[in-house]
Amino acid sequence: MSAPLVELLYWEGCPSHPRALAELREELAATGLDPQAVTVREVRSDADAARERFTGSPTIRIDGRDVVDPGGEPVLLTCRIYHRRDGRISPVPDPHDVRDALRAALADHGRTPPA
Amino acid sequence: MTLALGSPAPAFVLPDTSGALHAAGGAPATVVVFTCNHCPYALAWHERIADVARDYAAQGVVMFAINSNDAERYPRDSYAAMKERVAREPQDWPMPYLHDATQEVARAYDAKTTPDVFVLDADGLLAYRGAPDADSDDPGRHAAWLRAALDDVLAGRPVATPLTEPVGCSIKWRG
Numbered sequence: 682m683s684a685p686l687v688e689l690l691y692w693e694g695c696p697s698h699p700r701a702l703a704e705l706r707e708e709l710a711a712t713g714l715d716p717q718a719v720t721v722r723e724v725r726s727d728a729d730a731a732r733e734r735f736t737g738s739p740t741i742r743i744d745g746r747d748v749v750d751p752g753g754e755p756v757l758l759t760c761r762i763y764h765r766r767d768g769r770i771s772p773v774p775d776p777h778d779v780r781d782a783l784r785a786a787l788a789d790h791g792r793t794p795p796a
Numbered sequence: 797m798t799l800a801l802g803s804p805a806p807a808f809v810l811p812d813t814s815g816a817l818h819a820a821g822g823a824p825a826t827v828v829v830f831t832c833n834h835c836p837y838a839l840a841w842h843e844r845i846a847d848v849a850r851d852y853a854a855q856g857v858v859m860f861a862i863n864s865n866d867a868e869r870y871p872r873d874s875y876a877a878m879k880e881r882v883a884r885e886p887q888d889w890p891m892p893y894l895h896d897a898t899q900e901v902a903r904a905y906d907a908k909t910t911p912d913v914f915v916l917d918a919d920g921l922l923a924y925r926g927a928p929d930a931d932s933d934d935p936g937r938h939a940a941w942l943r944a945a946l947d948d949v950l951a952g953r954p955v956a957t958p959l960t961e962p963v964g965c966s967i968k969w970r971g
Contacts, residue, residue: 694966760965762836772836
C-alpha cells in the first residue's frame, strides 16, 4: 500500500519552519509513518508563492491537501497564523490538526493508523 | 547598524491611530515595541505586552507599539487596518499604536522582527533589546524578560540580561 505524500513549504522570512518540521515528524512517527518522509520546499519568491498557492509559512500538505484549510487567505510571502485548539494564536499548526490530517490520509490509502 | 546597549535611542515623532503625535522622553522607563497586525508571533505576544503596559503604568513607564511594515505588499498592516484594529479592540491597547510610514524609525532602531522590544532608561539610553519572553506560545511566561528589564531600570540597576534574541516575523521592508 502506498504512503501519503507529505510536504512542508516554508519561507525563510519566518522562523517557524524548524519547529513545524520537528512537530510534523513527531506526528508522522506517532501515526506509524516514516518521520523522514517529508518533502521540504522553500518558497523564495512571489512567483513561487503563486505557483504553490502559498498563503504563508509554514504550510503542511498531505497528498496536496492543507492540514488546516487556508480559507480565503491571500497568496503571500508571510508567516501564517494558526489557532491552537484552545484558541491561542500560534505560528505553527496544532499537532492535533496535523495528526487528524495524517490519519485521514492513511485511511484514504487503505491503511489503518495505530490506535 | 545595530543600536548598542547604553547608546541614545533614536528620537521619533509618530502618529497614533487617532492622529495624535507621540515622542519618547521624560519617563523613568520607556518601552518601544515594533509590532504589526499580520504576524502570529506579534499577535501571540500582544496580550502579554499589553499587560506590561497596564502593570507598569503606575510606575510611570511609557510604552509605544510601532508598526513599520510595508503596507503595499501587506495591506493588513496599513494605517487604516491599524485604526480598525484599535477601534475593534480598544481594551487591548493600553499603549498607543504608532505608524512608522517611512520605516525610518524601524531602520534607526535596526528593528528585525515583530515583535522586537527595546527598553530605554530615564536618560533615553538603550537598556534592553530582544524578545518579551522565551516562548510566544506560552502565555504563562508573562513577558518575563521585559518585566525583569523594567524592574532593573526602575531600580536603577544594570539590566541583568540586557540582550535576548528577538523572535518573530521579519520586518517587511519596502522595495
